[in-house]
Amino acid sequence: MAFGVGLVAAALFPETRTEHELVEKAQPQLEQLASKAGEVAQQTVEEVKPAAQQAAQDVKQHAQESASTVKDQAQQAAATTKDEAQQRAQEAKEQASGASGSATTPAPTIPR
Secondary structure (H helix, E strand, O other), X not given: OHHHHHHHHHHHOOOOHHHHHHHHHHHHHHHHHHHHHHHHHHHHHHHHHHHHHHHHHHHHHHHHHHHHHHHHHXXXXXXXXXXXXXXXXXXXXXXXXXXXXXXXXXXXXOOO
């Protein structure tokens, strides 16, 4: 709250001559520092940009490879499941025809 009161007071009272002179002396240096900071920031962006682009490309490539691997595994699993289902169906068919065949074939008689 004290900061707010101080800020209001500073805004209400005009700057002193000393404050004005300090601002005039410091302003060119502050502008120069701000300009230098902007240049450094731009240079940093330019230096980091290729690494960021490479990282993004690596992530994209890894995602594509992973998707391809998952697709291949899914196709293999589907083929295996299909083959097993066909095999089980064939076995069931053979058992059914064997069971029905034995039901129609009379059992041999044993003499006494």
